[in-house]
Amino acid sequence: MMTRSDRLTPALLTAPSALVYAGALLVPLAGVLALSLHGFDFEKGVLPGWGLANYQDLFTDPLFGEALARTFRIAGLTTLICLLVGVPEAWIIHRMDPRWRGPMLLVVVGPLLVSVVVRNFGWMVLLGTNGLVNQALTALHVPGAPFRLMFTELAVVIGLVHVMVPLVVLSVWASLGRLDPVLERAATSLGAGRFTVFTRVVLPNVMPGVMAGALMVFCLSASAFATPAMLGGKRLKVVSSMTYNEFLNTLNWPLGAALATVLMAAILLATLLWTRLVERRALRRLGEVAQGGPA
């Protein structure tokens, strides 16, 4: 029999964090949403009227469409590369001698410890026409070198992958920790090769970690601002850099708020689709494996 205080306890315990979320996240978000419905005039500033004119502007503007497509192209490509690099990396570190695991994890997390500006300046020095990468390519007589690397989408993807890989590694690492080592040995004893063990036993079991890592990388890359601005330059506009421009340069805050709202909605939609179509299916498959069903 639950007493009154039993029922109240969970609510009371979650109240502080709920309040923080409401105050620091929901209220400002509602403010941004409300701001996006106002008009703007250069001399009068933000206008008091309400309307959807900003959204209409955005959806009929090819420049915005281009930026939105670029944002998602960069985020998608970054996620893909991070998975291809991060998942095997976590597996390799997991199989290392325990003495080496700590230092190796530290190396992997390294990029997260460096300020984003410093990291991007480093890439600028490396990727420039006279930078180290091009000097190496020229010395190796690669035809066509030096290449133009800076101010391309490739540079942005490289910069983002550099900092996002640790997120995949860490989240897969956490899943690997829960993996029962007996499973691998059982698979080997039944004649599975190393590759088969990895793809048919390990990978399905760490799928939750892979999915979570992918989602984090995608969301953070789609909303990244500093790296596209520094390595991509002004020509390669992404939605976050357009938002920055509207807020700080043209001072058209309502349009900036509309941009921010659309970006958030788009990321939310992509996230929902991802959980619906990919994650749930993958987890269901995992469930079947665990229950001895067809793998």
Next chain:
Amino acid sequence: MMRSLLGLLTAAAAALCAAQASAEQRLTVAGYGGSYEQIMRTSVIPAFERENDVRIDYLTGNSSDNLARMQAQRGHQTVGVAVLDDGPMVQAVSLGLCRTLPDAVRDAVYPIAVLGDDHAVGTGFGFTGIAYNTKLFKERGFPAPTSWMDLAKPEYRQRIAIPGIDNTYGVHTLAMMARIHGGSDADIAPGLKVMRQQINPNVLAYESSPGKMSEMFQSGEIWLAVWGSSRVAAMQQAGFPLAIARPKEGAVVLMTAGCAITDSPEPALADKFLAYLVSPKVQEIFATQYGAGPTNRATKLPPEVAGRVIYGEDQVRSLIGLDWDVVNRNRADWTRQWQRQVER
């Protein structure tokens, strides 16, 4: 005994706090980063703090960032004095962010340095021209740039950087391209067309940040750029082989301008700091270290400094000035078209 000691300590602490509070009159000054901030922090601010027994907080940001910040804090300003480029400053005045200048400040400077109907004062003259790497130009046998249209020369393909339209140098570039091709500040279309068809293929990047600009010069990534005389002076002081050309169609005057902000705390102190910024002493510091021409008529410069800066009204008149009222009114439209037609 213990209690009395505690009481004594408390009293001492309270007295200390009170003394601190009265001594610590504080003023926030918003201004540019980079070499400007360096000079402010080392040569300008400490003397003012000592003389007036106050503390100055320096808030770094480029003109549009600081303008946006003050617009956001309207009604409860924390910034007391702001230093912005002349264009954004005229905009700040029209947004009602600036108080009227004290008479003494207004009368100390050349009339051309009084902006926005006596609400803001020019603190230094500079100009926008074409900055180029003299060492590289010599090695490759290129003549020094003489015209704005040199930016269209095919040998500079992908070796030019131009600040974006969010930046005063970028606005100057577009305005000059329009002027020399039959347009004006009110008719920018010819400028956009030339930028799109002739200049854009040569441009490696549109870059507003002075930090990235100097990095690109230093790595040899770019050979020339549209930039300001003061930025070039800072690079020269650091020993980099950079020079600035005044194109024959005219270099564009660029003033750094200051104003005291409406509804900010410590208005008297703000006026005092503004007067200090245009005092001959500080004007000489900025002329020597920043390459800024003095706006205060009484400033006397040593000849070696005078030769390097815009000095005196005649020299100022030889530069081209934009009609900021017209430009600011159309700036949102310029930005829109620039982003769609040029910066692609």
